[in-house]
Amino acid sequence: MSATTATLDSTALHGDTGTALRFITCGSVDDGKSTLIGRLLVDSKTVLQDQLAGVQRGGETDLALLTDGLSAEREQGITIDVAYRYFSTAKRKFIIGDAPGHEQYTRNMVTAASAADAAVVLVDATKLAWAAEVEDGTVVKRELLPQTRRHTLLSHLLRVQSIVFAVNKLDAIDDAGLAFERISTALTTFAEAAGVQVAGIVPISALKGWNVATRHADWVGYEGPSLLELLEDLPVTVQDEAVPFAFPVQWVEKFSSSADTSQGRRVFWGRVASGHVEPGQRVTVLPSNQTATVAQVLSHTRQPKTVHAGHSAGIVLDREVDVSRGDWLLAPDAFEPVREITATVAWLDDEPLVAGRVYWALQGHRWVKAKVARIVDRVNITTLESEPATQLEANSIGDVVLALQQPLAVLPFTQSRALGSLVLVDTASHKTAAAVLVQPAAAKA
């Protein structure tokens, strides 16, 4: 045993401090996301000596260089793809997805948001026309940048549990108090119009570290927690437990030994998408429509038990039924499989979505062909209003009707993440083209 052991209390080491918070930082280009993350890493003492030495430029520490790790990013001074970073405080462990701000790389922001418990949307105070009240006799409407709106909307659509605005670079403004007040109002007005619940609006200086890890007292009239204190208390994503049981079959384990075969048993492994599973439950298999009873439930350690949404389980049924990878085990009578869905799509591919085209769609572990029957509308990011569209270009959000080659059990994404989410894949390029969020069927009728 090394001598270091004695310096720590062993109960402190093995106490459970809960799950990690996965959060993203997003917002427009140059709003200071990479600097903010660099600041969080430095102030939480996560950055190690050699890494800090690697970001010295002309005697100055450039915090943004801690995350922009690709040579193309350093050449262009922008973030292209998500950088994942890890740090912890006395209270909690964090996984950060540093999302790119540039519109061209919205797909990478969506990637990061789909796995996040929280989103910190950065707002650059120096870029907004917050000062003027009246111009040419009319009251000036304080406009947020398009990427602020787009990233907030996308985070909201993707059901990121908590959305936090961090108003940055206030240290560079003379009347910072007034700026923060007006920008806060603009953010609140926008969030209300978009139906977005806001977990907090925090004034910060990422460069100077004000209100990032520690509070900067008596500044701009803000008396709330620092950004990090706020993040320490945010909830992790709530699993869809209240929804009836649904289970996409990921992998079928077949036993080759004679003893196992004589029992005719196969184990269906996968992650419980909603509800929970325990022995004795009746299930319907999609698409074969057969029914069976759950005989046994296994976990990784292969102990029989109840498994809840969000966790992997192995399910053994009481009799031989036709089940393969991609099929779903569902609570009987709880779902009505459909051949057509209306969905909101975040279009991510450079090739636009075209009505009439056929794509691959993936739900759970099931691939089906999906045809774009029609484009309902497109969201105007500025006005939040729907407008007509004949195609969806990269980085736009719109509603479409998809005709499915085979029936799927779906629920609105707002009710169930797993049953309400699909991806579309281009059949020619194999690129992931869209995030698909199922709408309530009646909403767009």
Added chain:
Amino acid sequence: MNARTENELLLPPMHSPARLSNTHLDALEEETVFILREVAAAFERPTLLFSGGKDSLVLLKCAEKAFGAGRIPYPLLMIDTGHNFPEVTAYRDQRAQELGAKLIVRSVEDSMARGTVRLAHPGESRNAHQSVTLLEAIEEFRFDALIGGARRDEEKARAKERIFSHRDSFGQWQPKDQRPELWTLFNTRLAPGEHFRVFPISNWTELDVWQYIEREHVGLPSIYYTHKREVVERRGLLVPVTELTPPRDGETVQVRNVRFRTVGDITTTCPVESLAADAGDVVLETLSVDVSERGATRMDDMTSEASMEKRKKDGYF
């Protein structure tokens, strides 16, 4: 930098111990098992890259949980530079045998004999040349998915990589054009000749790995724990004295208490000074380090800011 004195080893840790929770290890294990099963189900000819190092041993432990002992549904693949620590290769072979797994070894020296790898000079590190041998093995076995133990906390280019990382027919990573990775809906579609690199422990940190090793009693090659070894100090690193890495003129050989934080090619891997004798000790020590795993141990990554990115573009894993 890492050549610390014994007194410094006694300093209290600079990091808070709060990160030592079990719930987050359960969540990481769950994610890893899910990905390992996805690879087994979604691909026709997957393989698991297995070096005998700690990350690949953690991967194997998770694979045992995913599939049961003796049932891992893919072969293990080792790209051998010929410059290995004997303790590691011995442990690699022992572990593969215990698990009843098929172990495929392909060697850089065979590529050199074929003429597909040419060294600039005999002493050159063979680390970067592994890419050539790896791509040759992919072609030979027509692998469509290669599972690796890389972690995003290792290096800045790794921090950017997807869990399912698409590679073109030249094995190249295209960092500017990565596929979006939404929820756990992994797009595993491939054109002929392409493949995926899959990183199930992407979200683990060095500390998570050690905590897991401690919790699950994962066995490791002995050189991960404290032992006496002949070393020389060179540019802040402790360079092991071996036949391949002899002392240079004017350097003093010392015997120090060391352990390896990472193992790889002998010519590029350095130990750190340590008295840590078991995984619990290493967990405590990892909490107090002030130099990253690569910064403390790798001679080859210091040459260029983007060296990992460049190698990955060339097909390195």
